Amino acid sequence: xxxxxxxxxxxxxxxxxxxxxxxxxxxxxxxxxxxxxxxxxxxxxxxxxxxxxxxxxxxxxxxxxxxxxxxxxxxxxxxxxxxxxxxxxxxxxxxxxxxxxxxxxxxxxxxxxxxxxxxxxxxxxxxxxxxxxxxxxxxxxxxxxxxxxxxxxxxxxxxxxxxxxxxxxxxxxxxxxxxxxxxxxxxxxxxxxxxxxxxxxxxxxxxxxxxxxxxxxxxxxx
Amino acid sequence: xxxxxxxxxxxxxxxxxxxxxxxxxxxxxxxxxxxxxxxxxxxxxxxxxxxxxxxxxxxxxxxxxxxxxxxxxxxxxxxxxxxxxxxxxxxxxxxxxxxxxxxxxxxxxxxxxxxxxxxxxxxxxxxxxxxxxxxxxxxxxxxxxxxxxxxxxxxxxxxxxxxxxxxxxxxxxxxxxxxxxxxxxxxxxxxxxxxxxxxxxxxxxxxxxxxxxxxxxx
Numbered sequence: 001x002x003x004x005x006x007x008x009x010x011x012x013x014x015x016x017x018x019x020x021x022x023x024x025x026x027x028x029x030x031x032x033x034x035x036x037x038x039x040x041x042x043x044x045x046x047x048x049x050x051x052x053x054x055x056x057x058x059x060x061x062x063x064x065x066x067x068x069x070x071x072x073x074x075x076x077x078x079x080x081x082x083x084x085x086x087x088x089x090x091x092x093x094x095x096x097x098x099x100x101x102x103x104x105x106x107x108x109x110x111x112x113x114x115x116x117x118x119x120x121x122x123x124x125x126x127x128x129x130x131x132x133x134x135x136x137x138x139x140x141x142x143x144x145x146x147x148x149x150x151x152x153x154x155x156x157x158x159x160x161x162x163x164x165x166x167x168x169x170x171x172x173x174x175x176x177x178x179x180x181x182x183x184x185x186x187x188x189x190x191x192x193x194x195x196x197x198x199x200x201x202x203x204x205x206x207x208x209x210x211x212x213x214x215x216x217x218x219x220x221x222x
Numbered sequence: 223x224x225x226x227x228x229x230x231x232x233x234x235x236x237x238x239x240x241x242x243x244x245x246x247x248x249x250x251x252x253x254x255x256x257x258x259x260x261x262x263x264x265x266x267x268x269x270x271x272x273x274x275x276x277x278x279x280x281x282x283x284x285x286x287x288x289x290x291x292x293x294x295x296x297x298x299x300x301x302x303x304x305x306x307x308x309x310x311x312x313x314x315x316x317x318x319x320x321x322x323x324x325x326x327x328x329x330x331x332x333x334x335x336x337x338x339x340x341x342x343x344x345x346x347x348x349x350x351x352x353x354x355x356x357x358x359x360x361x362x363x364x365x366x367x368x369x370x371x372x373x374x375x376x377x378x379x380x381x382x383x384x385x386x387x388x389x390x391x392x393x394x395x396x397x398x399x400x401x402x403x404x405x406x407x408x409x410x411x412x413x414x415x416x417x418x419x420x421x422x423x424x425x426x427x428x429x430x431x432x433x434x435x436x437x438x439x440x
Contacts, residue, residue, distance in 0.1 A: 007328030014325075018316035018355075079310025080326075086276055087330050088302035222279045 004089040008097030009104075016105045022067065026106050027113060030063035034117045045122045052121030053131060053182035059117075060110050060135060061142060061171050067106045068146035068167070069153075069160040071098060072217065076154055085221060091214040099140075099147040099210065107139035123182070130185045130195070134178040137198045141174045144209040151216035173201055228289050228303065228378055229253045230275070230410060235284035237270050244270055245431055246283065252412065254378075255405050256425045260414040266432025268414040269309070272383050275412060276306045288379075302331075305377035307385055311368035315357035319343050319367045322356060326371045342370045346396065362388040373400065380404065382413040395420075 016023055037055045038048055075081035084094050114135055118128040149167035153159035181194035229251060236246035244267030252258050260268050273279040275286055277293050277300065285292045293300045313322050320339055327334040343352060346366045356364055365388045372380065380401075386394050398420050401411055405424050 004329070004331055007325065007331075011325045011328070014321070015314060015316055077310070078314065079308055079312040080314060082278060082306065082308060082310070083312040083326060084329050086278065086301050086304070086306055088298045089329075089331055090298075 001089070001093065004087070005093050005097045005100075008084070008094055009101050012098060012101035013104065016101070022070075023105060023109070026063050026067045027109050029066055030059050030110055030113060031117065033059040033062055035120070038120065048121045049123060049186070052118065052123050053127070053186075054179045056114060056117055056121070056131060057134075057138070057175050057179040060114070060139065061168070061175060063110060064106055064139065064142040064146060065164055065167065067102065068143075068150050069163055071102055071147060071150040072154050073150070073159070076221075081217075082221065085217065091217060092210045095147055095151070095213040095217065096210040099143045099213070102146070103140045103143040107143055110139060111135050124186070127182050127186050130191045131182045133195060134181045134191075134198060137195065137202050138174045138178040141198075141202050141205045142171060144205040145170045147213040148209050148216060151213040151220060154217065154220040174198065177201065227254070228410070230379060230412070231287045231290070232275075233284050233287065235271075235274065235286065236282040237267055237274055237279075238282040239267075239270060243282070248284070248429075248431075250427065250429060252410050252427065254408045254410060256410055256427060257401065257405055257421065258410075258412045258427045258429055259419070260412065260429050260431055262414075262431035268431050269383055271431055272306070272308075272381050272412065272414065276304065276381055277301070278306075303377055304379040304381060305372055305375045306381045306383075307368055307372055308383045309387075311364050312371070313356050313364050313367045316355055318351075318353055318355055319348055319359075319370070320352060322367055323371055323374060327374065330375060332375070339370070339374060342373050343367070346370050347392070362390060362393065365389055366393060369397070369400070378409050380409065380411045380413075382411065384414055384416070386415055386417050386419075 034056055037051065041047060041051065072081055075084065085091055087094070111132060114131060115128050118131055123131065146167055149163045152166060153163045156162060177194045177198040181191040181198065184194055185191040231251040232248055235248040237244045248271075250258065260271060262268050270279065274281050277286070277297060287293065288296065288300045288303070312326070314325070317325065320336065320343070323339045323343070324334050324336075340352065343349065346369055348363060348366055348370070351359055351363060356367060359367070369385070385397060389397065394417070401413075402421065402424055405411060
């Protein structure tokens with residue numbers, strides 16, 4: 001069972017390594033969106049600290065959405081998705097593996113770039129540390145829930161836009177608790193409560209999202 | 223290996239796409255060593271029938287049984303015995319043929335033997351393309367990579383949707399030989415094709431899908 005999961009992971013990581021352009025675009029998008037805000041709202045440090053956590057979190061969700069549309073679409077297009085669904089292994093594991101690969105490819109790099117952007121927003125080191133933890137807990141949620149949306153919109157015309165509309169509302173809890181944790185530590189009320197809720201939301205997504213996505217995938221392929 | 227007693231049977235199968243009923247009341251039984259040639263004009267439901275047989279699509283009515291049991295109740299077992307080759311090859315453009323075979327083995331939960339895979343690719347005439355990404359291969363060559371994956375899967379039931387599309391004369395002859403070998407080893411094949419196949423000494427059942435009569439293929 002775990003061999004299948006590893007096979008899916010290795011396959012997706014190898015494919016991502018062959019197409020580094022797609023990967024770079026998502027990272028640049030994250031940096032660009034986060035950098036536009038200081039230009040738009042003005043360079044006052046107090047203002048930047050105030051909006052920083054929220055902006056970084058919104059930018060991270062958008063960057064994650066950008067790559068989600070192709071989570072299943074490429075494999076659907078060349079027929080390999082059918083082969084994977086027709087494997088004797090459970091479809092849930094396939095979806096879990098692909099979401100996990102998406103997180104490793106697109107989520108982890110966001111964690112590496114985020115501190116730099118945090119400095120740009122004049123966040124304290126303590127706030128950056130909490131931002132990192134919140135992104136560590138939050139970005140897998142984005143990949144898991146995104147898998148549901150990607151499976152539901154598979155093969156639809158204009159699926160990318162529909163995916164965004166479907167999935168963004170589901171991202172709201174992660175966004176609120178994630179950005180709220182950083183706000184909390186800056187306000188001196190502590191971040192434990194929000195981080196715990198974020199962790200709980202991650203566990204919930206991990207348990208439910210792959211099943212829904214697998215069911216959606218079967219419907220989309222029919 | 224291939225069980226002598228395996229069989230694929232279909233009872234009162236009906237298939238609809240949207241509001242349109244493609245066929246209903248379809249029955250057949252396929253036993254080890256038999257080939258089912260699905261025939262019919264374009265848009266008559268050949269591909270839909272094959273997708274029903276794989277379990278990808280759900281039937282409007284009736285059921286598909288593997289060894290007497292409905293396939294929906296034994297998905298893992300059935301999918302371990304069956305391999306499907308559809309219109310799309312399932313070949314990743316960014317990987318070379320060997321890598322493609324390695325990953326499809328992993329996804330089917332099989333162990334991968336590089337020497338055997340290379341030998342199979344060689345047998346299919348791809349020895350010169352082993353280290354090229356599939357992106358630069360021709361359509362027919364990519365089809366051959368997909369056929370190599372089919373051979374290596376070691377499944378007893380092959381479900382082939384237009385397997386000869388894009389293949390040259392040599393590859394068609396090779397494919398005929400492969401089908402014959404598979405059937406002689408006790409395997410089963412369900413295939414759709416518009417091309418004439420030379421399958422002497424093979425038990426062939428013909429199934430006409432839809433109501434448009436087509437000239438008999440030799």
